[in-house]
Every structure is written in structure tokens, then in C-alpha cells.
Amino acid sequence: MKSAAPKRYSRYDLSEASRAIASLIGKCVKVQKRLRKGSAQATLMKNRLKAFRISAALIKSEMRKTPA
Numbered sequence: 001m002k003s004a005a006p007k008r009y010s011r012y013d014l015s016e017a018s019r020a021i022a023s024l025i026g027k028c029v030k031v032q033k034r035l036r037k038g039s040a041q042a043t044l045m046k047n048r049l050k051a052f053r054i055s056a057a058l059i060k061s062e063m064r065k066t067p068a
Contacts, residue, residue: 014063021056025049 009017028049035042 009062009066011063011066011068014059014066018056018059018063021052021059025052025056028052 028045032042032045032049035045
């Protein structure tokens, strides 16, 4: 299967995505505090937070490469 060239996003799009991800991280952290440790929900939230933090880091990295 042939892969397409990666899409380039504008700095504005990346900034908005970063803002949305940061908001989701904050909300998930609040919910995580109320979950029982070791429960399936707590594990899912832990994994979700890890994915959001990776996403945020990748977006910031891409923003550094994108001209203003």
C-alpha cells in the first residue's frame, strides 16, 4: 500500500489542537483523582493521559518546525 505524503498543518491549526489537548489533559487529571486505583477506569484514564501527553509533545515539536 502506498502512503500519502504527510499533511502539513498551519501554525494556527497546531496551536488550536494544542489548546484542545491541554484542556482534555486537565479534565482527565481531575477525573483521575476520583477513580479507584487499580480499577479498569483508572487504567484506561492513565493510558488516555499518556496518549494525550504524547500528542501534546508531538504537536509542540511540529510547531517548532512550522514557520510563523
